[in-house]
Amino acid sequence: MTQPHTLHIRNMVCPRCLKVVNQELDKLDLQPLAIQLGEVKLEQEPTSEQLQKLRESLKENGFELIEDKKAELVEKIKITIIELIRSGEVEHLSINLSDYLAQALGRDYHYLSTLFSAEEGLTIARYVVLQKVERVKELLTYNELSLSQISFQLGYSSVAHLSAQFKQVTGMSPSEYKKAAAPSRKPLDNVN
Template sequence: MPNFYTIHIRNMVCPRCINVVTEELEKLQLQPVEVRLGEVQLAGEPSTEQLEQLRQVLLQNGFELLEDKKAEMVEKVKLAIIGLIRSGEVENLSTNISDYLAEALGRDYHYLSGLFSSEEGVTIARYVVLQKVERAKELLAYNELSLSQISYQLGYSSVAHLSGQFRQVTGMSPSEYKKNASRFRKPLDQVGGKD
């Protein structure tokens, strides 16, 4: 049976990130078996020297090698939230976010919530709002969906609810934002607490 080695990486939140990390792993001859958001499976255990080289290369590309189990779990929470919101499936969620995360990560939500807050300086609920608002910014910039459609896709009960949270986070209404959309967007890895 093959001896796979799993590493976790912070700020690896998009398909472009997967491509960058895959290229860097191949340059270091680390033989990636599978590269997913936030996680890499290697064909074997890297040497201490290879891990140090990887750590440096990741930092140069805006990523961070996670070697702490708590940090790994926080990154998994972030990736689960980002994945859900970006999938457009929030409106079809048959449960609440806390139950979704507990099931997706196989951990008690109270544990996840406490850990996330202590590590990130922001609650999971606040992080969800920040990610939803960032996704709304993106969808507004594309100018393909109405505010009502965006509200529905992001799982809001009404346009007013989305608009209220949008204004609270950005200081402007969605329509005000739309006029200057490109100036206000943040990269996904910079949305949230300590980032």
């Protein structure tokens, strides 16, 4: 019996991404056992020809096959943070992020932090802020929650804290952003 084969994919950070990657795998007759953010488990190892075609099709769709262990770990850090922020579960956001990441990834936080900064050119804390701001933009665009509700959902200590952080990153207040004709949201895979 053949062993399942795991592939790690950069920029695969949303449900739409899962669908696109699944379609590309299907075109190459690669059978996924499971697909989740940043990772695909295949029934068997792809041939070198399938792997090359997959690299090309992923690149055309804004993804990248990760073939380096450090890059793989950095991508896992990103996905863990994105999932945490998008979960909407305040109790997760109020815990110590360093402890959460260390436990979720089974690595020492100092190592994770040093690796992330070296590979990405920004700290984990800054990446979290940028992801939170993108989530605030998304929630403001939906116009379903008040700023107070958004602040609570994302684990901010106050609306003032959220507003200050939002303005520091975007150059405008949340209300100015909301009034803007064409808000400038970034795709989750381009936040840095």
